[in-house]
Amino acid sequence: MEFENLKDELLSVVDTGLKYVKTLDAAAEFEIFVYYQNNNIARIAQGIITAKDGATAGTAVRAAKGKSIGFAVASGVSIERIKLAGREALAIINGVSVQDERFQGFPDPKGSGKEGAFPEEVLTLETEDMIKSCEEQIKEARAVDERVKVVTAEAFASWKGYAVGNTRGILQATRSGESRCQTEVQAIENEERRGSFQFDISRERLFNPEGVGKKAAEAAVSLLGAKKLDLTSRMPTIWTPVPAGLFILSSLGYSVTGDFVVDGRSPLCDKIGDTIAAKNFSLRDNGQSKAGLGTESIDAEGLPQSDNIVIQKGILRNYLFDNYFGKAYGLESTGNCSRGADIFPSSTPYESKPTVYTKWLEVASGKRNEEDIIASIDEKAILIRDFPMGIIHSNISTGEFSCVAGSAYLVEHGELKGSVQPVSVAGDYYEGYRNLREVGNNNQFLRFGIDVPTLLFDDFSVVG
16 A cells, blocks of 8 residues: 555445445444554664564454444455454354443544644655664764663654544544654673663654764763662652653553543542642643644544643643543543554554543643753752653552662752662652642653653652
């Protein structure tokens, strides 16, 4: 398939497939989802080059009769694949008498939104271009310091599309694309080994490898010579964009979604209109951001994606719903149906049943830059960079979390003193939002689905 004709081809297959599945059982309703993604990936690790240029394609069909739902998938996109999945989905209904009392039918048509930006340069990228960018990142990293010993570089470019149709009249398609590059560095001195990474990602332009390798190497080297913190205390913690984004996604990224709310697993149930965070914290799920990596014209069941305010100046304003959980809650979908979505999404989303998830979270920028936030610390604080281990495995329902920050630095009396050995940080997510002292103005796009700046929290427990 070609990008220019992608929507037309996918819509044609879905339209033909709908005509077929309607003949299977006049009492049933059907939904068809077809997905196509073209990936161009290059990676250099320890001097070994690997490259892949190929496509992922698949078909999913849901069939429903009353409160019974059948779901079946097939690899590839064609009318034959739809026929196969359609027959299997219907056979599940007829063979298993399981009722879902919440199910109130597939959604009705509501048009579509906007697709967002597309970097057309990804269509002209060759494998040689990707490998060259990896080589540039590695060269930059190695030039920083002789202690830079292990460097891995990756370049990724993708374009994709999907179409959704159902027997209630939905027939929509969307396209998108993005590119990114990343360098991972291990700096070694004597018996000490410390690692860090840096990346560039966009859907408005082609990735830019310049400076990525250099910054990754500088960060890894800055961690060498880490001192033992040797204290246990409740203290301020400064979360730079990567850990700050993972903190939000691991907590609010789930607790404001319809499945957690409807099932009563979210501590934010019945909190609409309540103050749940500091007044300097505002969050929206902008599925219509031109530059947002999650922006599509439709969600995964064919409804228009939207720009949804979630938290406004600390006040919880909305939950996020797909059609299923929206109807179960007594509200409309907010355009948040996804397939295979998560912090680390599935590479074959058509194999996953529809569910509700965030599209593109945006934290409203604050007034201070990261340097000013550091300078505002009168006492001791810990600054966290990179990926805190364990942050995504915490308890959403209670808010309790515990993680290990491997890339951590001591801040004392407004100055960044240097790296410390890994520290444990623990507390309650939701108390953290209420004790949020500062929101930075250094917003950064993360591939996990969020645009976020540095955040300064008060009063988490730190053990080093």
